[in-house]
Amino acid sequence: MRLFPVVAAIGVLLASCGEEPQADAPRPLEVETVVIQYEEVPNAIELPGRVEPVREAEVRARVTGIVQRRLYQEGTNVSEGQPLFLIDPSELRASYAQTEASLERARATAANADAVVERYRPLVEENAISRQEYDAAIAASREARANVAQIEAELRSASLQLGYTTVRAPISGRVSRAQVTEGALVSQPEGTLMTRIEQMSPVYVSFSQSASEMLRIRRGLDTGEIQVTEGEPVEVWLKFADGTEYPIPGVLDFLDQSVDPTTGTVQLRAEFPNPESLLLPGEFVRARILAGRIAKGISIPQEAVTVGENGGSVYVISRDGTAEVRQVALGAMTGGNWLIEDGLRPGDVLITNNLQKLQPGMPVKSASGHGAAQPSATEATGTPPAKAGE
Known part of the structure; x- marks a missing residue:
């Protein structure tokens, strides 16, 4: 009869050894959170x-000749009118001098024709010469003056051509590298490109x-x-x-x-x-x-977003108090905040720190005292959440 207490004690000991100890429930991770709500945000488009x-100018040759010198430093800023290249002016100087001489000769001829008219005027009144001779003298004078005007125009053109031998910057800006070197032949009919200038x-x-x-x-x-x-x-x-x-x-x-x-x-x-x-x-x-x-926009801190190959994702606190991954459509970033185009709705509780420690389904607790998220728009109404601004 004394064996019964001993057997009973052994049975209790064996039973206790066969039971597994109950594991303690994991403590929720404390996280910082913000509650999503609509706010006025910039309508940013990236x-x-x-x-x-x-302004951009192509500097081209306006006369034909041989480049003598480059007068600027490549890649520097130049002012409008600054000399850039010098084209050999010898041939154009000779042409200018020839035209100038022709002008002097034409002026002398015109002066003589005017003198003939002045001499013929009293003679024709006295019928000492015919009216025909007087009219011919007037015509010769007019022709001489027209010849002077023509050669004066040619001289101005020669002066312009001579001036074009110094190639100047048409605008102020940064000048690029030279497209021609000393000794190169540049052509006015072809408009040889010499360099470019860009206003910066x-x-x-x-x-x-x-x-x-x-x-x-x-x-x-x-x-x-x-x-x-x-x-x-x-x-x-x-x-x-x-x-x-x-x-x-x-x-x-x-x-x-x-x-x-x-x-x-x-x-x-x-x-x-x-x-x-x-x-x-x-x-x-x-x-x-x-x-x-945007009158009804959603903006969240940059640190709450993880950007990967598939776009952005965030963690929110689900209804059962666990961490839930949510894919979001990212808009532009303004002032250190991401604008959210889709994926979040007012009332969602967004986790903003300890993202590296989080795993989907992990129990979490808001240090800010925010409760779990409300039922999503899909769960409550059967329709997906609206995009920001809708």
């Missing part, structure tokens, strides 16, 4: 663009926008979803290829009123000050156009 000079400040940036996007903006303006102030200039900001921003904003100054049938796009252009010559003609940049404001 487009690739190309820098163009406001201000500069244009040209870009194209799809016709469908332009239609969306116009509809937004009509419905009030996009708001603009009448007379307010449309600002444009630039980013270089390495991602750095150009510090001076430009202003949209041209919008084409027709669609290119080949590309289906509309041409736009902005003008930018370029005092430091940071923007170079032909350079490709990224333009951000601030075309009004």
